Amino acid sequence: MGLVDHAGALTVRGLKMLDDIEDDSPDESRVGHVLSDPFSGKLWPLFPLGDLPVADVELNEDGCQV
Numbered sequence: 386m387g388l389v390d391h392a393g394a395l396t397v398r399g400l401k402m403l404d405d406i407e408d409d410s411p412d413e414s415r416v417g418h419v420l421s422d423p424f425s426g427k428l429w430p431l432f433p434l435g436d437l438p439v440a441d442v443e444l445n446e447d448g449c450q451v
Contacts (some may be wrong), residue, residue, distance in 0.1 A: 393429045 388399035395403070416439060420429040442450045 386430070386432065389428055393421075393428055 387396055388402055390396055415432075417432045417434040417436055419432065421427060422429065436449060
């Protein structure tokens with residue numbers, strides 16, 4: 386969507402979008418999740434709305450995920 390750069394800083398488009406949001410009614414705003422790559426820290430280019438799926442995990446005797 387081009388609202389933030391790879392470091393998570395707002396782009397010019399992101400700043401304009403924030404200015405536009407102030408003019409919109411609150412019920413037009415969307416709540417979602419911002420995800421990042423666990424190794425590089427770069428933001429993923431998606432904005433999932435609603436609940437995220439939960440993965441089933443199993444723990445070993447030490448309490449660590451298998």
